[in-house]
Amino acid sequence: MPVLLLVIILGIVEGVTEYLPVSSTGHLILATELLGYKADQWALFNVAIQPGAILAIIVLYWRTFVDVLVGLWQRRPSAFAFVRNLAVAFIPAVVLGLALGDDIELLLGNAVVVAWALIVGGVAILIIERLAKTTDKGGVQNVTLMHSIGIGLVQCLAMVPGVSRSGATILGAMSMGVDRKTAAEFSFFLAVPTLTGATALQLYKHGSTMQPGMGGWILLGSLVSFVVAVVVVKAFVSIIQRYGFAPFAWYRIIAGAVALVWLAAR
Template sequence: MPILLLVVILGIVEGVTEYLPVSSTGHLILATELMGFDADKWALFNIAIQPGAILAILVLYWRTFRDVLVGLWQREPSAFAFVRNLLVAFIPAVVLGLAIGDYVELLLGNAEVVAWMLIIGGFAILLIERLARPTDSGGVANVTLNHSVGIGLIQCLAMIPGVSRSGATIMGAMAMGVDRKTAAEFSFFLAVPTLSGATALQLYKHGATMDPGTGGWILVGALVSFVVAVAVVKAFVAVIQKFGFAPFAWYRIAAGTAALLWLAAR
């Protein structure tokens, strides 16, 4: 398969799955394996194209970020609460990532772990959808400090490939009583520092080992993921408000089961 086609496919997979509760890392690992490439060798590329998905959130919610910046300048309590909640939720991932990041990297090429986590995560979503009693939180700035800490701790589960960062944060927030829309937007905004930090750390640690031509492929993959993520995020919010998260849960279970069968048969 031509490298350009692989890069475009991985960019599409990243853009489609980054903000859905289906695990972008898991899907990138499975996609790489399915196309006959070594997932370990493409692990850094899969992380390095995440800025495309980050940019999608900055573009789609530019008014929110503008209002927060203006609010900080004008010392509005809601703006400070918005930033506080995201920072508090971001810190656990920083601490744990620095502490056990090397161990987590060992799992990034393990397709079997991904398959099992897809299945387990699917059943977890169905359970939370049935038991959660979310109320209207009124936006990210109105999420309590305790809930923000809890969301940050739950996000750390996504270091296991296949868990899904967005799925863990959204469902964790809902389990604590945050409404669907606010939970999804909290996850979107939290992705900006989290994905930026993860990308910067991996490039710092392994950037020197990349082939000279890899930078161009990363730009292509990031651009593709940006375009796709813009479309997906818009559709995602509409879907969860109408149908909830059950469709994504059943998809995870089906995809994980299919992956296990494929891995056993190859």
């Protein structure tokens, strides 16, 4: 398969899966393997195209970000609470990412780990959907400090490929009583510093080993992921408010099982 086509496909996969509770990293690993390439050789690319998905959130929620900036200037408590919640939720990922970065990278090419994580995560989603009792928080700024810390700790589970950062944060928030919409938006906004930090760290550590021409592929992959993510995020909130997370849970279970069979047979 031509590299150009691979780049476009991986950009689409990133844009579709980054904010859905199905694991973007896991799908990128499986897609790379399925298309005949070695996942570990494309691990840097798969992380480096995340800015496209980050930009999608900034564009879609630009009014929210502007309101927060204006609120900080005007010293509004709600704006400070918004920033505080995201900051404390972001810190655990920074600490563990720096402490366990090398160990985490060893898992980034392991498709078997991804397949099992998809299945286990799907089952967890079904359980939490059934048992969680949530109340409308009315926005990220109204989530408590302790719940924000808890969401940040749960996000660290996504360092295992296949777990899903968005799935961990959304379902973690719901298990603490946060409503679906607020949980999803918390996950979206938390992705901005988290994905930015992960991308910067990987480029700093491995940028010098980048293959010739990879910079251009990264720009193209980021552009594709941006366009696709804009469409997907718009639809996602409507879907979860109407149908919940069960469709994504069953998809994870089926995809993980199929991946295990394929990996065992190849």
